[in-house]
Amino acid sequence: MRAPWICYCFGLFLILSCYSTTAQTPFDYPTANLSTTWKNTESLPHSINFTDGSRIRAILLRGSFGPKFACGFYCNGTCINYLFAVFIVQTNSGGGIVQPSIGFPQVVWSANRDNPVSYGAMLNLTASGELVLQDVDGSTVWTTNTNGKSVAGLNLTDDGNLMLFDDSSSMVWQSFDYPTDCLVPGQRLFQGQQLIPSVSSTNWTTQKGLFSLQVTDKGLFAYVGANPPQVYYSISVSRNDTNKGRRYVRFLNGSLSLFILSDNPSEPDAVISIPQSSSAQYMKLMPDGHLRVFEWQSGWLVVADLLNDFLGECNYPMACGRNGLCSGNQQCSCPVLSSPRIDYFRPVNDRQPNMGCSEITPITCNDIRDQTFISLENVGYFNSIADMEKVDIETCKQACVNNCSCKAALFRYGSDSSSGDCYLPFELFTMMNVDPNVIHRNASAFIKVQNVRSPPSASTSRSSQSNLGVILASTIGSVFFLLGVFGFLFYIIRKRRQDAQMEEESIGEVPGMSNRFSYEEVKTATENFNKKLGEGGFGAVFEGTLKDGSKIAVKCLEGLGQVNKSFLAEVESIGSIHHVNLVRLRGFCAWKSQRFLVYEFMSNGSLDRWIYHGDRERVLEWNCRKKIILDVAKGLAYLHEDCRQKIIHLDIKPQNILLDSDFNAKVSDFGLSKLIDRNQSQVMTTMRGTPGYLAPEWLSSVITEKVDVYSFGIVLLEMLCGRKNFDRSQPEESWHLLSVLQKHWEHGMLLDMIDKYSEDMQTHGLEVVEMIKVASWCLQYDYTKRPSMSTVVKVLEGVMKVESSLDYNFTHPKLQNTVFEYDKDMTPLLASVLSGPR
Ligand SMILES: *[C@@H]1O[C@H](CO)[C@@H](O)[C@H](O)[C@H]1NC(C)=O
Ligand SMILES: *[C@@H]1O[C@H](CO)[C@@H](O)[C@H](O)[C@H]1NC(C)=O
Ligand SMILES: *[C@@H]1O[C@H](CO)[C@@H](O)[C@H](O)[C@H]1NC(C)=O
Ligand SMILES: *[C@@H]1O[C@H](CO)[C@@H](O)[C@H](O)[C@H]1NC(C)=O
Ligand SMILES: *[C@@H]1O[C@H](CO)[C@@H](O)[C@H](O)[C@H]1NC(C)=O
Ligand SMILES: *[C@@H]1O[C@H](CO)[C@@H](O)[C@H](O)[C@H]1NC(C)=O
Ligand SMILES: *[C@@H]1O[C@H](CO)[C@@H](O)[C@H](O)[C@H]1NC(C)=O
Ligand SMILES: *[C@@H]1O[C@H](CO)[C@@H](O)[C@H](O)[C@H]1NC(C)=O
Ligand SMILES: *[C@@H]1O[C@H](CO)[C@@H](O)[C@H](O)[C@H]1NC(C)=O
Ligand SMILES: *[C@@H]1O[C@H](CO)[C@@H](O)[C@H](O)[C@H]1NC(C)=O
Numbered sequence: 001m002r003a004p005w006i007c008y009c010f011g012l013f014l015i016l017s018c019y020s021t022t023a024q025t026p027f028d029y030p031t032a033n034l035s036t037t038w039k040n041t042e043s044l045p046h047s048i049n050f051t052d053g054s055r056i057r058a059i060l061l062r063g064s065f066g067p068k069f070a071c072g073f074y075c076n077g078t079c080i081n082y083l084f085a086v087f088i089v090q091t092n093s094g095g096g097i098v099q100p101s102i103g104f105p106q107v108v109w110s111a112n113r114d115n116p117v118s119y120g121a122m123l124n125l126t127a128s129g130e131l132v133l134q135d136v137d138g139s140t141v142w143t144t145n146t147n148g149k150s151v152a153g154l155n156l157t158d159d160g161n162l163m164l165f166d167d168s169s170s171m172v173w174q175s176f177d178y179p180t181d182c183l184v185p186g187q188r189l190f191q192g193q194q195l196i197p198s199v200s201s202t203n204w205t206t207q208k209g210l211f212s213l214q215v216t217d218k219g220l221f222a223y224v225g226a227n228p229p230q231v232y233y234s235i236s237v238s239r240n241d242t243n244k245g246r247r248y249v250r251f252l253n254g255s256l257s258l259f260i261l262s263d264n265p266s267e268p269d270a271v272i273s274i275p276q277s278s279s280a281q282y283m284k285l286m287p288d289g290h291l292r293v294f295e296w297q298s299g300w301l302v303v304a305d306l307l308n309d310f311l312g313e314c315n316y317p318m319a320c321g322r323n324g325l326c327s328g329n330q331q332c333s334c335p336v337l338s339s340p341r342i343d344y345f346r347p348v349n350d351r352q353p354n355m356g357c358s359e360i361t362p363i364t365c366n367d368i369r370d371q372t373f374i375s376l377e378n379v380g381y382f383n384s385i386a387d388m389e390k391v392d393i394e395t396c397k398q399a400c401v402n403n404c405s406c407k408a409a410l411f412r413y414g415s416d417s418s419s420g421d422c423y424l425p426f427e428l429f430t431m432m433n434v435d436p437n438v439i440h441r442n443a444s445a446f447i448k449v450q451n452v453r454s455p456p457s458a459s460t461s462r463s464s465q466s467n468l469g470v471i472l473a474s475t476i477g478s479v480f481f482l483l484g485v486f487g488f489l490f491y492i493i494r495k496r497r498q499d500a501q502m503e504e505e506s507i508g509e510v511p512g513m514s515n516r517f518s519y520e521e522v523k524t525a526t527e528n529f530n531k532k533l534g535e536g537g538f539g540a541v542f543e544g545t546l547k548d549g550s551k552i553a554v555k556c557l558e559g560l561g562q563v564n565k566s567f568l569a570e571v572e573s574i575g576s577i578h579h580v581n582l583v584r585l586r587g588f589c590a591w592k593s594q595r596f597l598v599y600e601f602m603s604n605g606s607l608d609r610w611i612y613h614g615d616r617e618r619v620l621e622w623n624c625r626k627k628i629i630l631d632v633a634k635g636l637a638y639l640h641e642d643c644r645q646k647i648i649h650l651d652i653k654p655q656n657i658l659l660d661s662d663f664n665a666k667v668s669d670f671g672l673s674k675l676i677d678r679n680q681s682q683v684m685t686t687m688r689g690t691p692g693y694l695a696p697e698w699l700s701s702v703i704t705e706k707v708d709v710y711s712f713g714i715v716l717l718e719m720l721c722g723r724k725n726f727d728r729s730q731p732e733e734s735w736h737l738l739s740v741l742q743k744h745w746e747h748g749m750l751l752d753m754i755d756k757y758s759e760d761m762q763t764h765g766l767e768v769v770e771m772i773k774v775a776s777w778c779l780q781y782d783y784t785k786r787p788s789m790s791t792v793v794k795v796l797e798g799v800m801k802v803e804s805s806l807d808y809n810f811t812h813p814k815l816q817n818t819v820f821e822y823d824k825d826m827t828p829l830l831a832s833v834l835s836g837p838r
Contacts, residue, residue, distance in 0.1 A: 028095040030062040032154040035127045040073045040082055040119055048089075050100045053077050056087065059123070060156040064095035067103070067280035067296045069160040069184075073121070074107055076202070081116030083204060084123060084133050084142070085109060086162055086175060088280055088296075102299050108160055108182040108282050109175045112142045113204040125154055129172075131164065144173045160184040180206075182284045183251040190248040191215045195285040210318070211289040220249050222307055224289060224317040225427045232289065232317050232382045233307040235272065251283055256306060273703055274304040289316050315382045317429035321348060321356015323447070325379065327433035330354065335431070335447050337374045344374060344449035356430075361450040365404035373397060373409070373446040380434040380443035381410045386421035396422035397446050409446040417442070515575060515587030515598075521546075522589045522596050526554050534606070534655075543601065551601035552586060556594065557672075571597070574671035577643055581635030583658055583668040602666065604659035611654060611719050622760045622767070624663055625719055629771070630796045631665035632657055636712060637789035639670050640705040647671055648703070652711035653693045654718065692725045697783050706783035709792070713778025717741065720771060722755030738810040741776065745808040773802045780807055 038044060038059050046058035054076035061070040067088050074085045090103030112133060120136040129151025133142040144164060149172050151164045162175040176187055181197045183189060195213040199205045209226035219236035223229035250257055254276040274283075280296045283306065293304035313319050313330040320332035323345055327333070334345040334357035345357035363371065388399060393411050399422065400409035407428040413420030420442075428447065436442050523529070525544035533541045539556045546552055568590070575585045589596040604610075607628065610620055620628070632652075639647040649656075649670050656669045695710035697703065714725050717737055723730070725737045734740050744753045750769050754761050761768050774795055780786045787795070787803070794800040 028061050028064050028068075028091075030060055030156045032060060032125055034125055034129060034151070034153065036125045038072075038123045040117065040121045040123075044072070046070075046072070046097060048097050048100050050104050052104050053079075054104055055079055056089065056097070056105050058089070058097060060154070060162075061089070061091065061095060061097065062156045062158060064091045065093045066091065069108075069156060069158075070097065070105075071156050071162055073117075073123075074105060074110070080118065081204075082118065082121060083107065083110040083116055084112055086156070086160055088160070088282065090296075103296075104300065106282060106294065106300060108184050108284075109162070109178075109180055110204065111175075113180060113198060114206050115141045116204065117141055129164065131173075146173050149173075159186045161187075181286075182282050183256075184282045185251050185253055188248040188250045189213070189215055191217060191246050197285045197287045197289070200287050207287065211285060211287075213285050213291065215247050215249055217247060219247075222289065222291070224429055225425075227426055230317065230383045230425060230427070230429070231385060232315070253277065253281075256283070272306050274306060277303070289318055314430065314432035317382055318356075319432075320354050320430040322430075323357040323359070323428050324354070324430045325376070325433065326430050332430075335374050335376060335445075337372075337449070344447075359449070363404075363407075363448060363450045370451045371401070371448055372451060373400075374449055376431070376445045376447070378434055378436060378443060379431050379445040380412065380439060380441075381423065381425070381431055381445065382429070383410075383423055383425070385423065386412075387424050388422040390419045391422050392418040392420070393444070396420070396424075400424050400446065400448060407448055409448075410443070411446070412441045412443045414441060515585075517587050517589040517596070517598055519589055519591035519594070522554055522591075522598070525552060529554075529556075544598075551603075553599045553601050555597045555599065557597065573645065577639075577647075577671070579635060579638045579642075580664070581631045581666050582638065582670055583666040599668065602658035602668075603661045604663060606655050607657040607659060607665065607715075607719075608654035610659070611722055612724055619755070619757045620663075622758065622764050625761075626767075626771075626796075628657070628659070628663065628665040629716055629719065630793070632667060632712065632715070633789055633792045633796055635665075635667035635670075636708055637793050639667070640708065640789050646705065648705045649708050649711075651693070652708050652715060654715055657715070695783065696781055704783060705789075706786045709778045709786045709789060710783070712789070712792070713775045713786075716771070716775040716778065720754050720761075720768060720775065722757060738779070741772070742808055742810050745776075770802065773806065776806050776808060777803055779810060781810065782807070 038057075040057060042057075044057040044059065046061065047056065048058075049055050054074065056070070056072055056074050058070045058072040060072070062068055068091045069086060070089050071086045072084070073082045074087055075082045085107045086109040087105040087107045089097045089105050090099040092098045115135075117133060117135045121141070122134045122136075124130075124132045124134070126132060126147075128147050129149060130147045131144040131154065132140060135141050146164055149164075150166045151172050152167045152169075153165060155163045155165055157163055163171050164173040166172050177193075179187070179189060179193055179195055181195050183195070189195065193215070197207050197211050199207050210224060212223050212229070214221055214223065219234055221231050222233035224232050255274060256272040274281075274293045275295070277295050281293055281303070283291060283293045283304075285291050289307070291306040292302045293306065294300050295303040297303075307316075314326035314328075319330055320326040323334065324332050325335050332353035334343075334347055334353075336343055336345070344360055346360055347353055347355065348358050349355040388396065391399075396409045396411045400406040403424065405426040406424045408425060410423040410425065410431075411420050412423075431445050434443050517525075522544070525546050526542045527544070529542050531543040533543050533553060535541070542554045542556070544552045544554050571585070571588045575588070578584065583602065584600045585597060586600055587598045589598065610618055636649065636652070639649060647670055649667065651669060651672075652667070656667065658666050658668050660666065693711040693714050695707040697707065714737075718725055721737060721740075723737065726735060727737070728735055740753055741750075744750050750772050751762070751765050754768055754772075774792060777785075777787055778792065785803075785807070791800060795802055
């Protein structure tokens, strides 16, 4: 609400402060010698006040021009407490710290977050080579304990590591060995080290016993809680553990990778993808358990949220606090016993249901006869590990009854409730409402509660409390009302300005971009969005005709809220991609908050119209099918390998393959995933795509271009078989095309599964079987075994042969440590039931 005014002020500050700061001693000063003392006062030359209330007194600064690392004293807000910290600041070409109105210092490491110091505190690099932080009362708050280790000086390195080195310039002590809640690019988090968030954004104190991110010999784990910790995210190492190297994760440009130290470090075990950037980034474990990547884009933005999976916000352990129940888009409530309705929990804070729920009567262990369970159907828990496997519900509940520390019995099963997984947490975090069809399991929660023997006798104190409550409520109410009125006014003003600004934007010509349409043009061309061609994953598509008579398809993008520079940048990059097998983007339109993409028109529509349904009229000839398959493969190979920037489509399906009047196939919607991701500050680790075409590695977060290869394999199979991947109109054992493929392979009868209506496919039997093998190759469970799209093109063109040792077991049982589990016999269903957030 306050944004426009703040912007105004920022603008003003920017002008003023640029002058004032460039005037200061400008150079880069990355090292310091022994026997140096810095006092936390204005006497330190490199002091800046930022407009967000933060303040720095820099001691060392490495580099100039752009976001650079500095170290020194840092505070924010009241500035009673200071950290000695490493932070990223904006610098000019002279090495002066600039941009106090947007380049707010980003703290990536601190020495004393649990013991902040005051104004006047002293940092000494002593003659004996120790770095000592003393508060103003003379007490030692922090030290590197490097006395007598022949330290020669202090160095702040290019990658943000604060280092004490000796005469031979070797490292004696480094801040990278003591990570706090951040990793900077290149930094490693070793087995045995951990990131722990701060209590909140305003209280830097290390969070106790809640979230942590750790590397163990098994992989990378995000934990919540203390006794024992519960896993809410993990990537486990795929390799066999014979080679026991010390493991670490490393934040690289473009990925967070898990390595084994003794192995070839260029071969990561597991990767979480984050956006590549030409700018500064860092990742931070947030107080709410998210691991976010921040990036400088003329302002610090969150560009990725790494521990997200497709179950969304509710899968975070504190989404609704302790004992809370999360449903939908993070709607929080407290568990209740429904019949008879008894409240055993109350919200910790009535106004903020996401703060969690507390027990009205704490559990006492003396008399378990006074305990009952609140049972909740279709309620799951983020933890995927089981304490007891293959037990029935009663055994699970009884185990909880028998152990006083147990707070709940969480039970999950497939179709057989006498053989499920039982989990007995000693601390209960947020539970979530789940759809068994999505998590692929039935899940129930039984929450242990204590019955009250005698009714509470605090009625008198309660009434006085409620009086106070009324007074408070009315005071707070009127304050809120006033705030509301002001807020509304601000909103109106801001809205007007924005609208005006955006209108301008739609009229103004951007030099070098001729393919920008005005809203009027788009509206006229589509006759006021009259003829809808269809509805895609990213929005509705309309047919239109331009003034020059050429036909176009206009896609209205949904989910792109405000004006976004990156939209233009992305569109420019998509628009510059030309390939005969990619649908051409003719231009775009940005008007107010609306975004349109204008494509060439493809008169034969999308592939799905031609391959499903047993419509004899529309059967494609074998040669035509082959041509389409090759076209799609070429289009994808181009996106993956020949573009300036690799583009992973992430949503290959027949609906996104368009056919022109000569049945030339073109891939559409490429680059859109990236665009949408940018705009929603998400990464590819968020499950996206279309159920049925999703590769299994979506479960383990290793997302490469091979997910497109997998989806291509499904499309290919569908084209050969003339049916959908998941088809309930078939007999039950044939619902899943992959099971059909596996069965026919085992019986050596591949030709039996192809499109019954196509006679010429039967006559080209050998070619068709070869093609089924290509599909099977693309559908390999292990994504490293799948061919690249350029290899597929070579095979289709007859230059290469299909890999001979293929795995025809498409119902692979082994998926480690995913957030949810599934039964072996259900794996083929996997892809078709995962409903991505679309
Ligand atoms: C540190 O000492 C060396 C040699 O005495 C000197 O050249 C250098 O300028 C000093 N550095 C700083 C930052 O004072
Ligand atoms: C920053 O703000 C403080 C408190 O308002 C003031 O004393 C100090 O001089 C300011 N420093 C700079 C560099 O503007
Ligand atoms: C400083 O505090 C303000 C308000 O407390 C907050 O908005 C801002 O993000 C903080 N700055 C940094 C760099 O954390
Ligand atoms: C740090 O330096 C100050 C001033 O030079 C001095 O008074 C203080 O004793 C030093 N502290 C340590 C631990 O060396
Ligand atoms: C300080 O670190 C940089 C790397 O960022 C390195 O190039 C330089 O040699 C180091 N200086 C000393 C004195 O060790
Ligand atoms: C910060 O959090 C800690 C731990 O919860 C608490 O003890 C401390 O009082 C908090 N500090 C402030 C300034 O709120
Ligand atoms: C790991 O290697 C050992 C010994 O080579 C073998 O016994 C074990 O089955 C392997 N485990 C896995 C999961 O491959
Ligand atoms: C990250 O990688 C991209 C693309 O490879 C490159 O343009 C960029 O400069 C790199 N960024 C950094 C900070 O190294
Ligand atoms: C409860 O279970 C934990 C872990 O299984 C066990 O260590 C503890 O001894 C049990 N307590 C009782 C009272 O059975
Ligand atoms: C849930 O359980 C019922 C029977 O108890 C079973 O029919 C159904 O298939 C199960 N659903 C899932 C998704 O496992």
